[in-house]
Amino acid sequence: MSGKTLYDKLWDSHIVEQRDDGTALIYIDRHLLHEVTSPQAFEGLNLAGRKPWRTAANLATPDHNVPTIKDERVAGIKGIMDPLSRLQVEILDVNCREQGIVQFGMEDKRQGIVHVVGPEQGLTQPGMTIVCGDSHTSTHGALGALAQGIGTSEVEHVLSTQCLVQKKMKNMLIRVDGQLGAGVTAKDIVLHAIGVIGTAGGTGYTIEFGGEAVAALSIEGRMTLCNMAIEAGARAGLVAVDAKTIEYVKGRPLAPKGAMWEKAVKYWQTLVSDKDAHFDELVVINSADIEPQVTWGTSPEMVTGVCGRVPTMDMMDSASKRDSLRRALSYMGLNEGQSIQDIQLDRVFIGSCTNSRIEDLRAAAKVVKGKKVASSIKQALVVPGSGLVQQQAEQEGLDKIFLAAGFEWREPGCSMCLAMNADKLGEGEHCASTSNRNFEGRQGFGGRTHLVSPVMAAASAIAGHFVDIRAWN
Amino acid sequence: MQAFTQHSGIVVPLDRANVDTDLIIPKQFLKAVKKTGFGPNLFDQLRYLDEGQPGTDHSTRPINPDFVLNQEKYKAATILLARENFGCGSSREHAPWALLDFGFRAILAPSFADIFYNNCFKNGILPLVLPAEEIDMLFQGVESGEIAELTVDLDSQVVVVPTGKRLHFDIDPFRKTCLLKGLDDIGLTLEKKDLIKKYEETQKLVCPWLFEDQLA
Numbered sequence: 001m002s003g004k005t006l007y008d009k010l011w012d013s014h015i016v017e018q019r020d021d022g023t024a025l026i027y028i029d030r031h032l033l034h035e036v037t038s039p040q041a042f043e044g045l046n047l048a049g050r051k052p053w054r055t056a057a058n059l060a061t062p063d064h065n066v067p068t069i070k071d072e073r074v075a076g077i078k079g080i081m082d083p084l085s086r087l088q089v090e091i092l093d094v095n096c097r098e099q100g101i102v103q104f105g106m107e108d109k110r111q112g113i114v115h116v117v118g119p120e121q122g123l124t125q126p127g128m129t130i131v132c133g134d135s136h137t138s139t140h141g142a143l144g145a146l147a148q149g150i151g152t153s154e155v156e157h158v159l160s161t162q163c164l165v166q167k168k169m170k171n172m173l174i175r176v177d178g179q180l181g182a183g184v185t186a187k188d189i190v191l192h193a194i195g196v197i198g199t200a201g202g203t204g205y206t207i208e209f210g211g212e213a214v215a216a217l218s219i220e221g222r223m224t225l226c227n228m229a230i231e232a233g234a235r236a237g238l239v240a241v242d243a244k245t246i247e248y249v250k251g252r253p254l255a256p257k258g259a260m261w262e263k264a265v266k267y268w269q270t271l272v273s274d275k276d277a278h279f280d281e282l283v284v285i286n287s288a289d290i291e292p293q294v295t296w297g298t299s300p301e302m303v304t305g306v307c308g309r310v311p312t313m314d315m316m317d318s319a320s321k322r323d324s325l326r327r328a329l330s331y332m333g334l335n336e337g338q339s340i341q342d343i344q345l346d347r348v349f350i351g352s353c354t355n356s357r358i359e360d361l362r363a364a365a366k367v368v369k370g371k372k373v374a375s376s377i378k379q380a381l382v383v384p385g386s387g388l389v390q391q392q393a394e395q396e397g398l399d400k401i402f403l404a405a406g407f408e409w410r411e412p413g414c415s416m417c418l419a420m421n422a423d424k425l426g427e428g429e430h431c432a433s434t435s436n437r438n439f440e441g442r443q444g445f446g447g448r449t450h451l452v453s454p455v456m457a458a459a460s461a462i463a464g465h466f467v468d469i470r471a472w473n
Numbered sequence: 474m475q476a477f478t479q480h481s482g483i484v485v486p487l488d489r490a491n492v493d494t495d496l497i498i499p500k501q502f503l504k505a506v507k508k509t510g511f512g513p514n515l516f517d518q519l520r521y522l523d524e525g526q527p528g529t530d531h532s533t534r535p536i537n538p539d540f541v542l543n544q545e546k547y548k549a550a551t552i553l554l555a556r557e558n559f560g561c562g563s564s565r566e567h568a569p570w571a572l573l574d575f576g577f578r579a580i581l582a583p584s585f586a587d588i589f590y591n592n593c594f595k596n597g598i599l600p601l602v603l604p605a606e607e608i609d610m611l612f613q614g615v616e617s618g619e620i621a622e623l624t625v626d627l628d629s630q631v632v633v634v635p636t637g638k639r640l641h642f643d644i645d646p647f648r649k650t651c652l653l654k655g656l657d658d659i660g661l662t663l664e665k666k667d668l669i670k671k672y673e674e675t676q677k678l679v680c681p682w683l684f685e686d687q688l689a
Contacts, residue, residue, distance in 0.1 A: 016668050017665060021645070021646045021647045022645070022647075025669075027673075027676070029683050036503050036504075036565075039506035043506070043507075048659070055688075056688045057688070064503075065504065082504075084504035087506065088504055091506055125682075127680065135562065135563050149588055150591075152566040152592075153592065154591070154595070157658065157662065160659045161662040162669060163665075163669055165647070167645065200491070200557065203558070204587065234587075235588060253687075254687050254688070256682035261682075264680070264682045299493075320490050320557075323488075323490070324491065327489070418563075420500045420503065420504070437562060439493045439495040439496065440518060441499055442500075445499075445518070
């Protein structure tokens with residue numbers, strides 16, 4: 001019998017009941033909530049006259065709707081100008097209070113994007129099952145936790161039962177061999193990988209990222225990687241536990257302490273795939289093949305290297321792909337074969353649960369230090385992932401570097417990643433964005449998103465178009 | 474939840490791969506706190522020529538005449554014929570809510586994104602997977618006018634095509650039962666509450682740090 005994958009271990013240790021029909025009742029250790037996907041779940045809970053199964057397993061914070069302008073934040077919830085956004089944030093507040101769920105509210109320094117907050121607080125720990133009504137919950141897999149996005153019905157299910165009914169996924173390993181070149185980041189690995197396997201390539205799988213290049217990444221880099229597992233179709237991404245993982249969790253507010261810590265660490269060290277574990281699918285990527293990535297289309301798989309070009313019709317091997325290319329080019333206002341570096345930009349967004357942590361901001365600040373945002377750029381935004389990331393960045397003077405270069409320095413939230421608040425693209429505008437989705441209208445009606453790493457976004461803001469960060473200074 | 478046993482209705486072809494949930498229901502409509510009322514904004518960016526906003530009168534907005542759902546013959550469609558990886562992207566359950574609110578009860582595609590697929594079953598919508606060749610055949614039939622309506626029979630797991638063809642589909646038995654009976658799966662899970670408690674008691678010994686309840 002072959003050994004177990006990390007996913008096998010996480011799955012097996014959470015089975016409450018294995019059923020004959022192939023489904024299993026799976027226990028959920030932690031549940032994160034935000035204002036957009038929870039109101040109907042709380043309503044369902046109330047209508048059924050139920051109470052949360054385990055209140056202390058839940059943590060909430062508003063992120064999708066919150067304004068990022070300081071003036072609009074000062075008055076808290078009441079200061080949110082959009083009445084519908086305000087209502088959602090209010091309802092989260094009321095629901096958490098009624099059910100006794102801890103919430104990092106708008107005025108709390110710990111508020112932020114839910115997937116930045118979880119790891120930052122030490123809520124996210126190796127070996128846990130974690131869910132949230134948000135597809136980017138896969139982020140938490142970077143710490144060796146089985147973390148998945150769920151719909152609102154399942155939010156209610158978890159609130160009510162602390163469990164989910166699931167069928168086990170298959171195992172995929174994406175192994176990234178060799179060392180990344182200078183200027184190539186975790187974001188480029190994951191965009192490249194999505195380009196290789198496609199946006200549905202991971203459907204039905206849990207993806208473990210491994211290999212030399214992944215082992216060399218920081219935990220924050222691994223979060224970027226796992227964050228976008230869902231863009232490859234996989235509900236969960238994973239990275240094996242190593243010394244960096246344990247070091248990262250140590251001392252965080254919700255991390256185990258004292259003797260409990262020692263016991264936990266001993267267990268966490270077993271959370272790696274066994275050497276003889278069987279993966280249903282293996283994808284090998286050579287680091288040397290990864291250059292800084294830029295998406296040119298309306299799906300994350302429509303991606304190429306910064307020295308590349310928009311593909312041409314004759315490169316597409318099916319009618320469906322030609323149709324998708326035609327549609328994407330028309331929406332994006334690009335031509336077949338156009339050079340990526342010729343794409344002129346209107347806005348730049350550095351933020352989102354993919355790339356708004358302190359390392360992202362440090363890397364971007366280093367690129368823009370002493371330089372100015374190109375005059376053709378209408379707006380360049382930096383939105384820290386949480387109040388604590390913001391505080392740390394300000395202590396390091398990063399805010400001043402961004403402001404001096406002509407960026408706006410904002411309050412934490414999801415912001416322009418999905419444009420539910422006032423931060424959005426205008427029709428036809430091209431944006432270099434460190435977020436995760438380039439779907440039509442995602443960042444604003446008619447907006448044109450190009451997904452890139454923080455250093456690529458920063459350099460592009462200065463140049464006004466895409467530039468190869470490796471050859472740029 | 475509304476049960477799904479057998480359903481016959483008009484089928485509308487949406488010939489486009491990788492339809493994401495942002496396209497099914499754009500973000501500005503996610504600010505609602507109820508599960509209903511999303512129908513007028515289903516595929517908002519494709520159906521209308523302007524940018525939709527919640528609370529506006531959608532009947533006066535400029536319609537995109539090229540979008541298939543705006544064609545008279547498809548306005549009462551209840552079955553959606555789609556392409557691969559339908560429902561990718563965000564986990565928003567507002568996507569199936571919008572489809573249901575418009576009137577859709579079944580979606581036929583060669584593949585679905587996982588979270589969306591799962592969300593459909595929670596709302597009485599049957600997402601069913603057919604081989605790509607059969608989906609192609611249905612697209613051709615619908616576009617040529619040969620096929621206007623389909624019948625989907627969940628119990629016998631077939632799609633009945635007017636030409637007489639019966640297309641078999643597979644479905645997970647647990648999901649099938651829940652959908653056929655319109656079961657409340659939370660209620661079902663709560664029937665296992667002793668097992669859940671037993672699991673917790675065991676885990677408290679194995680991984681006690683998970684039960685320190687610092688969030689209490």
